Amino acid sequence: MKVYSTKQRKSLSDYLLSHRDEEMTAAEIAAALRGEGISLSAVYRNLASLEEEGLVQRITRAGDRKIFFRFSGAEECREHIHLRCRKCGKTFHMDAGTTDLLDETVAENCGFKMDRAETVINGVCGDCEKAEQTSKK
Ligand SMILES: [Zn+2]
Ligand SMILES: [Zn+2]
Missing domain, CATH: 3.30.1490.190 (Ferric-uptake regulator, C-terminal dimerisarion domain)
Known part of the structure; x- marks a missing residue:
């Protein structure tokens, strides 16, 4: 189980790193990583832990209720x-x-x-x- 979640985290941070100039919603990230078997809830979970470590920034836009994420690590x-x-x-x-x-x-x-x-x-x-x-x- 541990190994599996580490792999998800790796795929997620690799993806964010290669798109680090973009701001993406969790749903967009999940859609891009669907082929790797990473669920939306796993994306949320991993984003939260990356954010805690200061590797991901949470961004809100004026007039938009969506939450965007950007890799800042x-x-x-x-x-x-x-x-x-x-x-x-x-x-x-x-x-x-x-x-x-x-x-x-x-x-x-x-x-x-x-x-x-x-x-x-x-x-x-x-x-x-x-x-x-x-x-x-
Ligand atoms: Zn511009
Ligand atoms: Zn920079």
């Missing part, structure tokens, strides 16, 4: 800030230089030490901004 993702587009829901990884700059500026001007791994800046990505501009013309 990638090693390199602990060292930078994430930018999240509220239009398309995509997550972007801030480069190290910009993260350092922001970190230093905030520390210097606000006397505040940011928690990089936990910080998400919400806004609109370049593509969505462009799409908006074009549709306005």
